Amino acid sequence: MTACLDDLTTAGTVASGHTNPDDWAGLSAAATRNPSGVPGIQVDGYFPDTSTSNTDNGWNHDAQFVIRLPERWNGKLVVTGAPGTRRQYANDVLISDWVLAQGYAFASTDKGNDGATFYDDGSTPGGSIREWNRRVTQLTRATKAVVRQRYGRAPRRTYMVGISNGGYLTRWQLENRSGLYDGGVDWEGTLFRAAGPNLLTYLPTALRRYPAYAATGDPAAHRAMIAAGFAPGSEFLWPYHYSYYWDLTQRVYREELDPTYDGALKAGTPFCPAGTGEAGCDADYRYASRPAAVHDAVRSVQLTGHLGRPLITLHGTLDALLPIRTDSDVYDRLVDRAGAGRLHRYYRIAGGNHVDGLYDTYPDRLRPILPCERTAFTDLTRWVERGVRPPRDATYPRPTAGDLVNSCRL
Numbered sequence: 001m002t003a004c005l006d007d008l009t010t011a012g013t014v015a016s017g018h019t020n021p022d023d024w025a026g027l028s029a030a031a032t033r034n035p036s037g038v039p040g041i042q043v044d045g046y047f048p049d050t051s052t053s054n055t056d057n058g059w060n061h062d063a064q065f066v067i068r069l070p071e072r073w074n075g076k077l078v079v080t081g082a083p084g085t086r087r088q089y090a091n092d093v094l095i096s097d098w099v100l101a102q103g104y105a106f107a108s109t110d111k112g113n114d115g116a117t118f119y120d121d122g123s124t125p126g127g128s129i130r131e132w133n134r135r136v137t138q139l140t141r142a143t144k145a146v147v148r149q150r151y152g153r154a155p156r157r158t159y160m161v162g163i164s165n166g167g168y169l170t171r172w173q174l175e176n177r178s179g180l181y182d183g184g185v186d187w188e189g190t191l192f193r194a195a196g197p198n199l200l201t202y203l204p205t206a207l208r209r210y211p212a213y214a215a216t217g218d219p220a221a222h223r224a225m226i227a228a229g230f231a232p233g234s235e236f237l238w239p240y241h242y243s244y245y246w247d248l249t250q251r252v253y254r255e256e257l258d259p260t261y262d263g264a265l266k267a268g269t270p271f272c273p274a275g276t277g278e279a280g281c282d283a284d285y286r287y288a289s290r291p292a293a294v295h296d297a298v299r300s301v302q303l304t305g306h307l308g309r310p311l312i313t314l315h316g317t318l319d320a321l322l323p324i325r326t327d328s329d330v331y332d333r334l335v336d337r338a339g340a341g342r343l344h345r346y347y348r349i350a351g352g353n354h355v356d357g358l359y360d361t362y363p364d365r366l367r368p369i370l371p372c373e374r375t376a377f378t379d380l381t382r383w384v385e386r387g388v389r390p391p392r393d394a395t396y397p398r399p400t401a402g403d404l405v406n407s408c409r410l
Helices: 010-016 091-101 127-151 167-174 200-217 219-228 234-259 292-301 327-337 356-360 372-386
Strands: 002-005 040-046 066-071 076-081 107-108 156-165 181-187 311-316 344-349 394-396
Touching: 002 010, 010 200, 040 181, 066 091, 066 127, 076 091, 076 127, 076 167, 091 107, 091 156, 091 372, 107 127, 107 181, 127 167, 127 234, 156 167, 156 372, 167 181, 167 311, 181 372, 200 219, 234 292, 311 327, 311 372, 311 394, 344 372
Parallel strands: 076 107, 076 156, 156 181, 181 311, 311 344, 344 394
Antiparallel strands: 002 040, 040 066, 066 107
16 A cells, blocks of 8 residues: 655654554653654555454554655665564654654564564464564565665665664664664664573562562562662652553563463463462563473574674663663673674663653653664764764763753763
């Protein structure tokens, strides 16, 4: 399905029905400024697939994608995949609007399965996540062909950018399909490691120990949370994450990677209390003691650090869903051990958390990461195209003044 639009950015596509605001709700701070007025062509479509949870465009068909081709093209392409279990329009405000205004063609995929039951696509353990990587590769190749058809030549540069699961996709593509890309920006990418850490090694601790900390301030429970990887100073974010993120994330990813744990149940019992003896309770989950097949499933989607193209990683120090100590700190060490440190820059953003939308609730304590991602992307292109090396790895303090929502110096 193609459409010639006066404006490919969300300023135009919301009104014309060529995006879905539900896909990107809550991901950005309310005061985020985005460009508009970019005419061009939008292509919506899907690849053959058997899962049907994505209802965008009335197709009831997963493996959906969107490609945007600006009228004034700069000769380059940006590819991304949806964060979390969202759909193909999830990056419209965070990535698409901004890169389109600079002349980039843009493509995004729903990763081939979406929603809270993404695991239920009939594949073997880990198969839904493996499909994410396959769909990004598929879309990148297809978009290059579309670009050549539209402009008469292939893109001279192709970049991969993503947040959360999209950051994982960026890491994986630059490790395993690096010939398709010139570089990437990874914003708090999810880390899967068979030997740990991974989501299943620390989220059960949060489900077991947070209720006691919330009820009484139990020091032992607090120490357990910190030992699991959650950052000191992030405690004010824990109630929200317990209510909306930790339980659901643990259950659905555990179902994807370890479906036998809860027998015939699908993704266990929500907010199952620890220590009650209930079979398949995710608060009692112990990844280290699970069968080898579970670790093999994680191994099939794990990251290694063997980068083949330049990558800039950003991660907030107060991330309470993917704690920085169990994620990007670890990934940076993996890259160094793999001998690819010269291709990697790692920036820790003090006060950053997992979604910029929470800045509106805690403007005195948090900092949006989006403006830092935009600065990092500019630095990446200079690195790739002009040989200007970005700043060394660093932790950037939260500014005490200025427009935190729309500016960031690295």
